[in-house]
Amino acid sequence: MAGVAEKEATAPSGAVASSSSPAIHTVELTKRFGGTVALAGLSMTVPRGEIFGFLGPNGAGKTTAVKLLLGLLAPTSGEAWVLGQPAGNLGTRRRIGYLPELFRYQSWLSAREVLAMHCELAPLPRSTWKEEIDRTLTTVGLAERGRDRVGTFSKGMQQRLGLGVALLGKPDLVFLDEPTSALDPVGRHDVRGIIRELAARGTAVFLNSHLLSEVEQVCDRVAVVDHGRVIAGGTMQELLTGSAVRVRVTGLTADGHSSLESFGPMDVEGEQITFTKLSADRVPELVSEMVKLGGRVFEVVPRHQTLEDRFLQLLDED
Amino acid sequence: MPALPPVLVIARLTVQEASRRRLLLALVILTLIVVGISAWGFYKISTVTGPNGKPPSHEEVIIVSSQLLIFVTFVYSGVLALSAAVVAGPLISNEVESGLILSILARPVRRSEIVIGKWLGLAILVTIYAVGSAALEMTAVDWATTYVPPHPVELIIYVGLEGLALLSLGLLLSTRLSGITGGVIALVAWLMAWIGGIVGDIGTGLQNEAVQDVGIVSRLILPTDGLWRGAINAMEPDVILAQLRGAGAFARANPFAALDPPPVAFLLWVAVWFSLILFLSIWSFRTREI
Ligand SMILES: Nc1ncnc2c1ncn2[C@@H]1O[C@H](COP(=O)(O)OP(=O)(O)OP(=O)(O)O)[C@@H](O)[C@H]1O
Numbered sequence A: 001m002a003g004v005a006e007k008e009a010t011a012p013s014g015a016v017a018s019s020s021s022p023a024i025h026t027v028e029l030t031k032r033f034g035g036t037v038a039l040a041g042l043s044m045t046v047p048r049g050e051i052f053g054f055l056g057p058n059g060a061g062k063t064t065a066v067k068l069l070l071g072l073l074a075p076t077s078g079e080a081w082v083l084g085q086p087a088g089n090l091g092t093r094r095r096i097g098y099l100p101e102l103f104r105y106q107s108w109l110s111a112r113e114v115l116a117m118h119c120e121l122a123p124l125p126r127s128t129w130k131e132e133i134d135r136t137l138t139t140v141g142l143a144e145r146g147r148d149r150v151g152t153f154s155k156g157m158q159q160r161l162g163l164g165v166a167l168l169g170k171p172d173l174v175f176l177d178e179p180t181s182a183l184d185p186v187g188r189h190d191v192r193g194i195i196r197e198l199a200a201r202g203t204a205v206f207l208n209s210h211l212l213s214e215v216e217q218v219c220d221r222v223a224v225v226d227h228g229r230v231i232a233g234g235t236m237q238e239l240l241t242g243s244a245v246r247v248r249v250t251g252l253t254a255d256g257h258s259s260l261e262s263f264g265p266m267d268v269e270g271e272q273i274t275f276t277k278l279s280a281d282r283v284p285e286l287v288s289e290m291v292k293l294g295g296r297v298f299e300v301v302p303r304h305q306t307l308e309d310r311f312l313q314l315l316d317e318d
Numbered sequence B: 001m002p003a004l005p006p007v008l009v010i011a012r013l014t015v016q017e018a019s020r021r022r023l024l025l026a027l028v029i030l031t032l033i034v035v036g037i038s039a040w041g042f043y044k045i046s047t048v049t050g051p052n053g054k055p056p057s058h059e060e061v062i063i064v065s066s067q068l069l070i071f072v073t074f075v076y077s078g079v080l081a082l083s084a085a086v087v088a089g090p091l092i093s094n095e096v097e098s099g100l101i102l103s104i105l106a107r108p109v110r111r112s113e114i115v116i117g118k119w120l121g122l123a124i125l126v127t128i129y130a131v132g133s134a135a136l137e138m139t140a141v142d143w144a145t146t147y148v149p150p151h152p153v154e155l156i157i158y159v160g161l162e163g164l165a166l167l168s169l170g171l172l173l174s175t176r177l178s179g180i181t182g183g184v185i186a187l188v189a190w191l192m193a194w195i196g197g198i199v200g201d202i203g204t205g206l207q208n209e210a211v212q213d214v215g216i217v218s219r220l221i222l223p224t225d226g227l228w229r230g231a232i233n234a235m236e237p238d239v240i241l242a243q244l245r246g247a248g249a250f251a252r253a254n255p256f257a258a259l260d261p262p263p264v265a266f267l268l269w270v271a272v273w274f275s276l277i278l279f280l281s282i283w284s285f286r287t288r289e290i
């Protein structure tokens, strides 16, 4: 097995290390664990300064993709460039921030000490540490707790600290693997603000998530993965073209549900049925069909497709 | 002040963890207790009265003290080996399992720097502990009986190297196996090496080459027993060495006796062994997927 990190090789022609090279570029990136295909031929490009959402259900291969891009895993085949250099390049790691999905920091150190250690490893000039640490703690809302041991932190506070570690030193690219999994609604709101600020100053953000509303609110572009393959991608406008219809109906049998399949993919949640890809002009037809099947219709709400509608629809088709 | 190289940052972090987790404090307290008790024991040797109603002669005190010190050192080197294995076993594996290593690996730090840094941090601790506690114990024995082993510096070096060997083995296992598994394997290996050494001695006594080779091979795989023999040799007073030489080949079949200091070839092998283990650890960690 080849070493997974510390590749010093230079990028091929065309992907030179300059600020014009994309933040991330992959070609047929594939990772297998024994018989499991975690990532099957991922090809994508994330431009500099963009907020890129990487969506997918559990086990889709999101974390695997991030670890491959950081050089923590060696690809089975395919290639990946990060900031113009091969993934895992030592020098490039100076300009990258990473919040792992499994975020854990030295419990015997204080938050300030953890940040100082990362400043030292980054490495940032010593004279800037104090300001950098103060600024970071304030950004992630831990200004009051900087001198406390990480071991005494709640889970959400540890994730905030992890976010702080990822932000240190104004990186060019930040990988956030489900950055709000442990955060309260206020924290989630804050994180959206932080991500927008990063993008505003030119940092590209690679955001792994299955919190669709979150992605919908901040991302410039998204890719939806399932079983290691990208099944859809593009800007939010490109992705969310269709419209959806939500109906509240009672009295439908299972047979009744299945005879509604001609109206496209449905998501049934008790009395609520969402037709994730149905245009508004078919609503009268839908309602009369439901009534014919013995259903009692209480509410019909046609709306623009949300990312969740589209996501469910895509997984249904996949 | 320029930034510290990553190796030293990792080494400092390792020492810091041991001290913040009160490992150092616990070791210091335990050492003081053990040294206190053994000092009292040694003091008793020189004051007890024999069947003839007289205290033992100076000669007798030296002989008994030297043998008792060998035994105390054996137990103590066992404790050092155990501590080194238990601390080194989870050193990398725990950080991989908990995810602690992820954010560090995303920094411009080579994996070799992490392995060497951790080894260095723990090696500093083992060395300080070995030197400090051995010096303390010898001072206590000197105070109680006026006995000082013939080669105190060599004694400390051999015992310290034994701890370092266990630490290196534990760290190597830690790059792939879980903390408990690695620690247990390292300890069992240490025990096997000790037994292998005894078997080899018996081979020498029987003048059976095949059995003798068991000892040699086990010493090559894990040199702890060879180092331990070096430590014993550094503690044997000339009187006893002369007696042992007179007793013939069978006298060598004794795990608490060593006639000669370790040969230079063995010491060279120890140096090679350390580099080999460290190299293997780096290779093993570099190729590990996290
Ligand atoms: N170390 C590993 N060994 C074996 N299989 C693995 C390993 N890591 C991941 N996998 C497999 O690869 C696939 C993708 O896993 P991955 O962690 O990338 O999913 P994910 O999209 O991040 O999921 P989640 O949303 O649950 O975090 C899964 O089928 C998983 O079982």
Ligand SMILES: [Mg+2]
Pocket (backbone or CB within 6 Å): A062, A063, A064, A101, A177
């Ligand atoms: Mg994941």
